Every structure is written in C-alpha cells, then in structure tokens.
Amino acid sequence: MPQHNHKDSAMRCGVVGIGNIGSAVATGLAKAGHDITISKRSAAQSQRLAKAFPNITIAENQHVLDHSDIVFIALNHDVAAAALTALRFRPDHIIISLMAGCDLDALARLVSPAPATTIMIPFPAIAGGGSPILVMGDAAPVECIFGDSDSIIAITDSAECDAFLAAQAILSPVAVMVAAAAEWVDQHGGDANKAEPFLRQLIASSLNGMASDDLIAALNTPDGFNQRLRLYFEEIGLKANVHDGLSRLSQVAD
Template identity: 45%
Template structure:
C-alpha cells in the first residue's frame, strides 16, 4: 500500500522541490520523514533498492540519475560518503539558486560549498534513523532555519554555533550505542530469570527512555542515589570497574580520530 502524501493533524509547510543524492540508511530516513509534507522529492539511483523502496512508498518520490535530480530540485540533500563525494559531484552541474544540505558529518561546510558551486552550501545536518517517524533529535550547523522549516514540526533541531561544536556533538552522540548495549545486556540477564523475555526488554527500554526524557541527568542521578539502594550500588560498582574512564577515553579517541 502506498502511503498518503499528507499527514492528518500536522501543519503543512510550503511544498518544496527537493533532491537527494545518495539514498543510504540515513538519507532514506530523511526522505521518509518529509515525504508526507507534500514536497516533490527526486532521489538518485545510487542505492537502487532504497530508492525503489521510497518511490513505492510515496507518490511524490521519483527516481532519477544524479543530474536529473539536481535539475528538478531547489533544495538538495547530499547523503554521500565524504571520501567519495568529490568524485561523484564533479561531473554534475548545480545552479546558483539551489541550497545544499549536507548529511556528511565529517565534511566541512566550506568543502561542501566548493563541491557544489555555484549553489549555496546552506547547512550540515546530522539526523538519526528516528527522523523517519518523527520525535527525533537532529544536529544542525549553518542555515538551521531551513532545517527547522523542513523538520521542526515533528523533530527537535539542535542548532550549533560552529563546526567545532558539531564535531564534539558528533563524538558525544556515539554514547547511544554503548547505552543501548548496557540495556540489551541487562535485558539478557533479566530474560534468563523471567517468563517473558520480550516484556522484560520492553520494560527496561521504557524505564530508561522515559526517565531520561523526564529529567536532566543531575536531577535524575540524585533521585537514583538512595543510600544502599539498588541503583546506587550498581552505579558505584560500574564506576569502580572503570566505566567512566573508559567512556572518556573512548570519546577522546573519537575526537582525535584514533
């Protein structure tokens, strides 16, 4: 079944002509997150399976070669690997009236501007898979008003002041995977002791997610610091085992590119 190109109950922004070069996992999630707003979206064939899937899902998503994507679009997302972008974009012709949003976290906006001349390199954006459904954070540097117009109705755009900030946030967001690993390991432990393993994992995901969304970390840690309580005892065990130091070392390594 093809999905409707409108979402009931959501305010509709002005339709845009949007192009997407590169349709990997994140770029595809971006398309899914905005296709319901009625934009005319052209996606490239670089990932044939993903682009075909998107065109099947949405009436307003069509598949073209890279130059045709640019010719049909006013706002362009670049969902490429940074080390391959120059070679892919070199044969293409951009227009001066186009705005480019890069999804390449490790490619400076100035470099994007050089590759997309004479178009305007508007912003760098780091979205996450949840942007497909909404309710997700996204990092942005540059023209964050444009990002807000496109995604802000259903997502939270964190506007950053410099590319140095963007790089630091990009390192820190990697805490998500080890945090999920901790919850998954706790769920595995719980699953060997309860009848319904799936319910146990669902409980832990709901517990951690709702707790973090409902409070800042300092307040939540204080509330979980009952002397001799289970939370305090496990946290102190993990801290004494080197958890904090390992995290800081890992983040420093990411920052250095190690």
C-alpha cells in the first residue's frame, strides 16, 4: 500500500466502470484532490465528471490501469469477467472491488497478477463525504483514501455483508416517509418545499447525535406527538413488517 495520505499528496486512482456508484466514488476521490482516470463505460457520466473536475481524465480501460496505482473495479457482474480478463494488470496494482457479489477468490483470477484483497461497498453519499463504507478483506487501502472523510465499517464475512446490504434497504422506505410527511404538511397549511429539507435535517442530525434506543427514549414524552405516532405505527406492525420485508430480501439473495 502506498504510504500516502490524501492530505499530503495526491494518489493515482483509476475507476473501471462509471455507473452510478463508480461515478460517486470518482467524485469523492476528485474532491479529495487525487489524480483520477476513469473509463468510458458510460459516456454521459464520464463526460460530466471530466467537465466538473480538472483532475479527472477519461480513457480506455487499459489506459486507466496504466496510469493508476489504485484501481477501483465498478463493473456489473455480467460484463466483469470479459472486461477484466482482456486487461493487463500489474503485480503492484492495489485492487479495490466495488462488486459485492464477486468474492475475492473469483476476483483474484480476473485481475492476476495483481492481488485481490479488498471489497468495498460504498453508497451514493460517498460523493460528498460523511458516508458509511462497508469493507471486506484488507481495509487499509480504503482507510488510507477515505478514512478522513467517511466512516469505514469492517465486515467479517459474506453472511454479515448480506445482512448489511439487506438492512440498508431501509433507506428508501425512510425517504418515502419523509416525502409523505412533507406532502401532508403541504395539505395542511404548510409548504412541502420547506418541510422536506426541514425533516431531512431533523432526522439526519438526530440519528447522528445518539443511538436509536436513546433517541426513542428522548422522544418518549407521555402523550407527545412522537410517542403517539410511534405507538400507532407499532400497533399496526411496524417492527414486524420491517423484519418481514428484510427477510424477504434475504430469501431472494439466498
């Protein structure tokens, strides 16, 4: 692992595959001041990034490898094998895979002679920093690059990874609840355009400030609005429905 810290010097990073997640990772890297080379997989995404950041260059996949020390693999599974086996990796490449369903043994066969030691599972918020990042295998490269800007969570094995990936799906229903609450405000004398950012900030700051159980206790004022709405949701099966929904995701994954 190159002994660099992005506070002190730029790293040469490549991103092979510029879909939504690859684009978010490239954005986070560029904002940190690293020298980034990205592939042409998605012309619209690649061109947008290159226009936004002077330290991002678009290139063919082999050129991405040739001009990078750290390579992020952000390809879809259905094209990964064909795309990677056509490339020439170096033994000194540091490979960070963003493909959660591709284990390290399988990845090693695709990127040889480079070692495959790290799987990183980022989320779209990595583009702006302050995002959680799941890591399996060697977390040191991810810590070195993103440790100052994001939260690194080490995952022990594929079972734990699958559970985390299922649980993160709670994000979309929470967003729906926020949108529904803002819509309700709009229907009852308020402005949805003000209500939604208010609710987003309220939820984000509150959950960042304390553990969920502590927050629930703090909002448990007898007959208060928060207690009454929570009890209503619990009465109609909130927890059971969450567990059931996550279990259905796990069954599909199995």
